[in-house]
Amino acid sequence: MIAILGTGKMGEALLSGLVRAGLRPHEITATARRPERAEALRERYGVRVTDNAEAAKSAETIILAVKPQDMASLLAEIAPHLAAGSLIISVAAGVTTGFVEARLGGEVPVVRVMSNTPVLVDEAMSVISAGEHASEAHLKRAEDLLSPVGKVLRIPESQQDAATALSGSGPAYFFYLVEAMVDAGILLGMPRAAALDMVTQSIVGAAIMLRDSGEHPVILREAVTSPGGTTIAAIAELERHKVRAAFLDAIEAARDRSRQLASG
């Protein structure tokens, strides 16, 4: 039995991925704070939705998907109810395995995960790190759960906040870029729907080339950048506006925010 505690955007994305990967609804228990949310989850997925204590009691794997700010109270709520040997998987940004271990007591195995919303299309990037009491078998269990919904990479826990900034938040940066490029299309007089189509297909094509060609992004960009042509005119403006420096600062800020989150 797998329990997902706090089934909001990320919890539901993981729940839907587990169902697509072939887990039966009766093998999953979810929890939600609001009754109407619980009802929606029951209807959508046919899973059992109970309270946190009940879900924690009966699960071998417990996925914690509440906001970092709600983690301490959730851990206090479930600590007395954990079955011996249950694996705790936390997907919360910033929350360390040490934070979870200290609040659950005993030698509880904890795996920290940072995934992202492309879980919804089985293209997640999930990075995982073992806590003090998590064994190879526990890491493997986390990998088995996450690999049907995307790529999984093991990283040292010291890199989790950086990974949160890069791939956890990463999809948002691309959506933001698409918004900006569509606005540029509007500025040039393009109909909105056509602009969105052009930009979306360009980003999908570029992403697939990047993933499947094995080429470095610089080589792929240079292939688009004709001497004296249009692309270099655009790149010159991006450089003038220090867009690369903005990305460095932005992702560093996300990393710093991840570090702060567990303390509220």
Ligand SMILES: NC(=O)C1=CN([C@@H]2O[C@H](COP(=O)(O)OP(=O)(O)OC[C@H]3O[C@@H](n4cnc5c(N)ncnc54)[C@H](O)[C@@H]3O)[C@@H](O)[C@H]2O)C=CC1
């Ligand atoms: N949204 C994203 O792209 C990603 C989110 N995360 C992490 O996932 C976690 C959840 O984030 P979101 O899904 O975006 O937030 P959200 O607000 O959509 O989901 C959190 C859910 O937990 C519920 N909740 C809070 N306390 C609860 C409790 N005691 N018992 C049961 N349910 C409770 C809330 O009602 C809410 O539905 C966060 O820790 C975040 O850092 C990680 C990777 C990506």
Ligand SMILES: O=C(O)[C@@H]1CCC=N1
């Ligand atoms: O914005 C956040 O805090 C969460 C963590 C990574 C993506 N979304």
